[in-house]
Amino acid sequence: MDIKxxxxxxxxxxxxxxxxxxxxxxxxxSGLMDSMGSVQLLLQLQGDLGINVxxxxxxxxxxxxxxxxxxxxxxxx
Amino acid sequence: xxxxxxxxxxxxxxxxxxxxxPLMIGLLYGKRSxxxxxxxxxxxxxxxxxxxxxxxxxxxxxxILYEVxxxxxxxxxxxxxxSGPLFYLTVILAIIPLTIVKVTPxxxxxQSSLIGFLGISYLTFRAVQTIMETRDGTLKDYQVMTFxxxxxxxxxxxxxxxxxxxxxxxxYRSVPSREKYLGMIQKGIRYIFVGFMxxxxxxYYFGTLLMPQLKMMAMNSRGGFLxxxxxxxxxxxxxxxxxxxxxxxxxxFAVGTSYIMGIATPMNFNQPWRSLNIKDFWNRWHxxxxxxxxxxxxxxxxxxxxxxxxxxxxxTTANVTYIIxxxxxxxxxxxxxxxxxxxxxxxCALVINDTWLxxxxxxxxxxxxxxxxxxxxxxxxxxxxxxxxxxxxxxxxQIWFH
Numbered sequence: 001m002d003i004k005x006x007x008x009x010x011x012x013x014x015x016x017x018x019x020x021x022x023x024x025x026x027x028x029x030s031g032l033m034d035s036m037g038s039v040q041l042l043l044q045l046q047g048d049l050g051i052n053v054x055x056x057x058x059x060x061x062x063x064x065x066x067x068x069x070x071x072x073x074x075x076x077x
Numbered sequence: 078x079x080x081x082x083x084x085x086x087x088x089x090x091x092x093x094x095x096x097x098x099p100l101m102i103g104l105l106y107g108k109r110s111x112x113x114x115x116x117x118x119x120x121x122x123x124x125x126x127x128x129x130x131x132x133x134x135x136x137x138x139x140x141i142l143y144e145v146x147x148x149x150x151x152x153x154x155x156x157x158x159x160s161g162p163l164f165y166l167t168v169i170l171a172i173i174p175l176t177i178v179k180v181t182p183x184x185x186x187x188q189s190s191l192i193g194f195l196g197i198s199y200l201t202f203r204a205v206q207t208i209m210e211t212r213d214g215t216l217k218d219y220q221v222m223t224f225x226x227x228x229x230x231x232x233x234x235x236x237x238x239x240x241x242x243x244x245x246x247x248x249y250r251s252v253p254s255r256e257k258y259l260g261m262i263q264k265g266i267r268y269i270f271v272g273f274m275x276x277x278x279x280x281y282y283f284g285t286l287l288m289p290q291l292k293m294m295a296m297n298s299r300g301g302f303l304x305x306x307x308x309x310x311x312x313x314x315x316x317x318x319x320x321x322x323x324x325x326x327x328x329x330f331a332v333g334t335s336y337i338m339g340i341a342t343p344m345n346f347n348q349p350w351r352s353l354n355i356k357d358f359w360n361r362w363h364x365x366x367x368x369x370x371x372x373x374x375x376x377x378x379x380x381x382x383x384x385x386x387x388x389x390x391x392x393t394t395a396n397v398t399y400i401i402x403x404x405x406x407x408x409x410x411x412x413x414x415x416x417x418x419x420x421x422x423x424x425c426a427l428v429i430n431d432t433w434l435x436x437x438x439x440x441x442x443x444x445x446x447x448x449x450x451x452x453x454x455x456x457x458x459x460x461x462x463x464x465x466x467x468x469x470x471x472x473x474x475q476i477w478f479h
Contacts, residue, residue, distance in 0.1 A: 036391060038376065042380065054214060054215060056210045056213040
């Protein structure tokens with residue numbers, strides 16, 4: 001399964017929204033994501049893709065839109 | 078011997094201006110002189126911690142040597158091994174001096190600890206963060222000299238803002254382009270002048286002129302329900318205004334001075350009084366502290382709780398962690414009933430806020446959302462915050478127990 005689809009699946013689960021139509025929208029500004037959601041995302045990435053992201057790697061400005069998150073995960077995979 | 082509180086009086090600013098001038102010329106010509114920066118840092122540290130306050134200076138030197146030994150030792154160790162218990166032990170050792178300083182007044186009848194000095198909290202935040210990022214492997218290239226510069230960066234040493242090692246290092250190791258640096262000077266000077274207005278006019282009015290009078294009136298109007306009276310309400314607003322203008326003013330000086338030194342220290346306040354809810358407030362008030370708590374306590378605790386499946390529901394995890402997080406913040410302010418209550422109050426406020434936001438998300442159609450509800454939200458949040466500052470101020474302790 002490709003990374004983009006997996007990440008989108010995780011994000012849709014976490015936010016309870018379909019984010020695929022707004023790939024450059026800031027998830028924190030819209031209130032769809034918060035610290036709690038961020039941690040859940042990191043844990044899911046670990047579980048589903050085996051990608052280990054320590055909390056201090058999570059610089060919010062680099063993870064705030066679906067596109068940025070996908071790019072970030074692809075760079076870490 | 079001269080001794081100053083940082084940014085405390087006109088002479089301090091005059092000295093600051095003179096000391097920064099050569100540095101500014103250097104940066105404009107693309108040069109950063111480490112030697113000169115170190116010399117003026119030492120000069121201003123001696124102004125702050127020398128003379129009649131020399132005992133604080135000694136405490137600072139011993140503390141710094143101790144934290145350098147810890148962070149350096151851990152960075153060397155971490156290159157070869159990564160044991161959990163040793164990491165926790167290092168963090169505990171790093172916060173022991175601060176803990177002693179915070180607990181001493183509570184057990185020694187208000188006596189302050191001999192190992193304390195102005196700014197120990199803020200240095201501890203920087204040291205702990207360095208250790209945690211070293212453990213995570215995000216900070217790979219620990220340098221003793223950079224760490225010292227980071228810890229002892231004089232504009233922010235006494236009360237923050239709390240920068241991050243990697244962000245500071247990137248600025249410190251480079252020289253901004255002339256165009257960018259001119260922009261930084263412009264901003265820096267503007268920040269310092271807004272700071273003058275905040276600290277020396279507004280905070281002076283609220284804190285020095287208004288607050289003592291209101292406090293006296295509040296003490297003299299005791300006897301009613303819970304000894305509360307209108308002056309207590311007045312004090313609540315005056316104290317909140319003073320707290321904001323005093324601290325935001327100080328922060329503007331610290332950030333402005335950093336900018337003039339070519340270091341983009343992060344901002345501490347972003348219009349907190351227009352927050353829509355309490356979570357929004359913590360993204361706008363004492364930002365570098367609340368983000369430090371978010372990144373190094375809240376998120377890590379949540380991560381640990383979820384990984385070990387301590388609670389069934391994510392919302393329970395979030396709520397419990399909010400309370401723990403804000404309680405720690407309360408204890409950090411000092412071991413008194415009012416600081417701890419203040420922490421608990423904000424923990425509960427965050428839990429209630431999240432519950433409400435979830436409810437609103439689910440019932441989007443039935444919850445009204447318009448200009449009036451926005452204004453009501455801002456009003457309610459600001460008043461909740463002011464009430465929490467009344468607890469924090471210790472006035473209730475005075476009128477009830479003194």
